[in-house]
Amino acid sequence: MNRFGKALTVGIAATVALAMTGCGPDTSGSAGSSPSSTTDFSGVQPAKEISFWGNHPGNSIAFETEMAKKFQKKTGIKVNIVSAGSNYDEVAQKFQTAQVGGGAGDLVVVSDATWFGAHLNGSIAPVDEVFKAAKLDTSSYYKSLYDDYSYEGAHYAVPYARSLLVYIYDKDAFKKAGLPDKAPATWDQVEQYSKKLKAANPKQIPFTWASDTSYVSWGVTSLLWANGGDWSNKWDFSPMTSDKTISSLTFAQDSVKQGWAQVLNGDPSTVFGSGAIAQMINSSGGISGIKGAAKFNVGVGVLPTGLTGDTKIVPSGGAGLAINAKTTPAKKLAAAMFADYLTSSANTVDFSQITGYVPVRTDADTASLTAANPDFQAVLDSLKRLRPQSYARVLVPGGASTLDSSLMKILVDKADVKQTMTAAQTTIKGDYEQNVKK
Amino acid sequence: MGPRSRRSARQLRRRRRRPSDYLYFVLFAGPNVALITAFVYYPLFMNLNYSRLNWRIGADTAKVIGLDNYKEFFTSPTGLSVWKVTLIFTVCTVLGSMILGLIMAVVVNQKLPGTTFTRTALFSPYVLSGVGVALVWSFMFDPQMGILRYVFEWFGKSSPQWFLHDNTTLTAAIIVYVWKYLGYCTVLFFAGLQSIPQDLLEAARMDGASKAQTFFRVTLPLLSPTTFFLMVSMTLNAMQAFDILQILKPTGEGVNTFVFEIYRQSFGIYQRAGYASAISVVLFLTLALITVIQFRFVDRKVHYA
Numbered sequence A: 001m002n003r004f005g006k007a008l009t010v011g012i013a014a015t016v017a018l019a020m021t022g023c024g025p026d027t028s029g030s031a032g033s034s035p036s037s038t039t040d041f042s043g044v045q046p047a048k049e050i051s052f053w054g055n056h057p058g059n060s061i062a063f064e065t066e067m068a069k070k071f072q073k074k075t076g077i078k079v080n081i082v083s084a085g086s087n088y089d090e091v092a093q094k095f096q097t098a099q100v101g102g103g104a105g106d107l108v109v110v111s112d113a114t115w116f117g118a119h120l121n122g123s124i125a126p127v128d129e130v131f132k133a134a135k136l137d138t139s140s141y142y143k144s145l146y147d148d149y150s151y152e153g154a155h156y157a158v159p160y161a162r163s164l165l166v167y168i169y170d171k172d173a174f175k176k177a178g179l180p181d182k183a184p185a186t187w188d189q190v191e192q193y194s195k196k197l198k199a200a201n202p203k204q205i206p207f208t209w210a211s212d213t214s215y216v217s218w219g220v221t222s223l224l225w226a227n228g229g230d231w232s233n234k235w236d237f238s239p240m241t242s243d244k245t246i247s248s249l250t251f252a253q254d255s256v257k258q259g260w261a262q263v264l265n266g267d268p269s270t271v272f273g274s275g276a277i278a279q280m281i282n283s284s285g286g287i288s289g290i291k292g293a294a295k296f297n298v299g300v301g302v303l304p305t306g307l308t309g310d311t312k313i314v315p316s317g318g319a320g321l322a323i324n325a326k327t328t329p330a331k332k333l334a335a336a337m338f339a340d341y342l343t344s345s346a347n348t349v350d351f352s353q354i355t356g357y358v359p360v361r362t363d364a365d366t367a368s369l370t371a372a373n374p375d376f377q378a379v380l381d382s383l384k385r386l387r388p389q390s391y392a393r394v395l396v397p398g399g400a401s402t403l404d405s406s407l408m409k410i411l412v413d414k415a416d417v418k419q420t421m422t423a424a425q426t427t428i429k430g431d432y433e434q435n436v437k438k
Numbered sequence B: 001m002g003p004r005s006r007r008s009a010r011q012l013r014r015r016r017r018r019p020s021d022y023l024y025f026v027l028f029a030g031p032n033v034a035l036i037t038a039f040v041y042y043p044l045f046m047n048l049n050y051s052r053l054n055w056r057i058g059a060d061t062a063k064v065i066g067l068d069n070y071k072e073f074f075t076s077p078t079g080l081s082v083w084k085v086t087l088i089f090t091v092c093t094v095l096g097s098m099i100l101g102l103i104m105a106v107v108v109n110q111k112l113p114g115t116t117f118t119r120t121a122l123f124s125p126y127v128l129s130g131v132g133v134a135l136v137w138s139f140m141f142d143p144q145m146g147i148l149r150y151v152f153e154w155f156g157k158s159s160p161q162w163f164l165h166d167n168t169t170l171t172a173a174i175i176v177y178v179w180k181y182l183g184y185c186t187v188l189f190f191a192g193l194q195s196i197p198q199d200l201l202e203a204a205r206m207d208g209a210s211k212a213q214t215f216f217r218v219t220l221p222l223l224s225p226t227t228f229f230l231m232v233s234m235t236l237n238a239m240q241a242f243d244i245l246q247i248l249k250p251t252g253e254g255v256n257t258f259v260f261e262i263y264r265q266s267f268g269i270y271q272r273a274g275y276a277s278a279i280s281v282v283l284f285l286t287l288a289l290i291t292v293i294q295f296r297f298v299d300r301k302v303h304y305a
Helices: A003-022 A061-075 A088-101 A115-120 A127-133 A143-147 A171-176 A187-200 A216-226 A243-257 A268-273 A284-293 A329-342 A345-355 A367-372 A376-383 A399-411 A417-435 B003-016 B019-050 B068-075 B077-108 B115-127 B130-141 B147-154 B166-194 B198-206 B211-222 B224-239 B243-248 B258-266 B273-301
Strands: A049-054 A078-083 A107-111 A158-170 A279-283 A298-301 A314-324
Touching (some): A049 A088, A061 A078, A061 A329, A061 A345, A088 A107, A088 A115, A107 A115, A127 A314, A143 A158, A158 A284, A158 A329, A158 A376, A171 A298, A187 A279, A216 A279, A216 A399, A243 A399, A243 A417, A268 A284, A284 A298, A298 A376, A329 A345, B019 B273, B068 B077, B068 B273, B077 B115, B077 B166, B077 B258, B115 B166, B130 B147, B130 B243, B166 B243, B211 B224
Parallel strands (some): A049 A078, A049 A107
Antiparallel strands (some): A107 A314
């Protein structure tokens, strides 16, 4: 190599080395979250323009655009609606990646499974202080929905496109099997009904569990809660291997072994519409799609209870609205104002009407919802039965995935329940210690 | 010209270079060097830098943990599963595509009616988008509504639940991948077959070689440049597979090859950019090593006409 070649190589290496030292994260402190410092809002006026990143849950882009126009008319604040992904995960990926390069949205849609990761990275601000500074009220949000975003005394999002699990059944199949036209009230009844449905129509799957690609652990959570089990109690993961959890999961495994339940790959709601399934647990957000596709009568009910008789057994899902921690105080205020407007008592009902998601305010007038769709009453009844989700499933990075794959081993491969859950507990504990514990 | 005179000629040329030569070099090569530096070397070195950090993507802070990410990848059950899945997937798809591609190439090389159409039909999956191919196949694999269900029923069997078990998920992914790349191998092997001098085949026949002997002793050795090229390119391709796998099994269970695991760890559920960077470095070194081995040892057995 001649002198020029050497000089060029040294130059490139030096440039790269210099760039390396100037970029990337600060390595002087500990990994993980940046402490969410308190913002001083004194004398700050809301910004005149903000960006709202989301995936328009429930095909709500027209609604969101309309809301932005009305909001601008009311407050003078312009909201730029940005399609930041086709689902919650893509929005989270784009939002997190944009934190490195800058330019992330001021208000962002975060799912129940993605907000905590953003919090760990210090990317989203506690909404309590911003709402307080903007003189906005959070007390009328359904407590359980709001508390899904609560951690260490602060909330990191407000509920927006929230769904919950309901029981969906084929009314015609129930009639043929001589069953009453309502969802089973207990898990024992689920078993009895399923056996009768199988006897009446052996070709139809009596009951289906979702697969790992359709979040099987979400639906199974309800079975656990109904029978006194759980995935965790905050950061204590021992409930995952408790007797009540193991017996509940053994019940689920037996349902497949005995042939009155099956695990289906993909989205069960698609298969349900074809008439191949008689009963399933599904998101309330999918009711209208299922009813539209089905060529039979579809029934909707609340989830069955179990041994404990506890009615607080309904897990929620969906997404909320979070505020970018790194945006200016003025934009934070404007973002909080738009989040409040989008989820106001009146607008949350309109949003539910269009998308099928649940109203997020306790003072929302839901009469119009049930008048237009009587099945929505089961959704409203389920709202009173909500319980915040287990940390192991929604807050531990990879928690839901570990539980989903473990359940697949239990339900599909008929693996030993205790051993599988002990292994899952070890994995989730490891992921917690690596990603969350400081 | 001896070594000494060659050296003095080089020195003479160097002395004769004018400053404007360097200016021209910078003007013409500079933009390319800058682009390569910005988009190849810079990310490469940054990736190396990130691989020694415990860093969640998007976080402002990170902790230097040395080689811990590498240790984890080489010792954790998930890391070992990535090696296993990548190895099975790569070996099966490379061998499957190449062996079937060679057979198809031999078939379409015959003077039979409809071979042009067959060649086009075989090649067309290669130009299709991997996402589209995977979506169509995922419908076909559906045990309730997919066309394969009827094929199994015809044989008196029920369709497997392809994507519920890790083994069948990987099998399905290999089938789709081989189907997509079969045409590519066929066309290249076909081109290789066409370039074999007919007089060599004729000579083998005249010497009394059977068809099998001619194929294995003459045709196959003369196809070795094509085989070598396909082996290198298909191996590199298979080890970087992602799109088809992600569509077939979004959670990655059973198909978490290197690239899928990098995606899962960095942008997916974990957001562990440091750990994902370490896997990227391991992938880079593995690919470089495989390529070097192929060029150093396999290349010697290649017969260039």
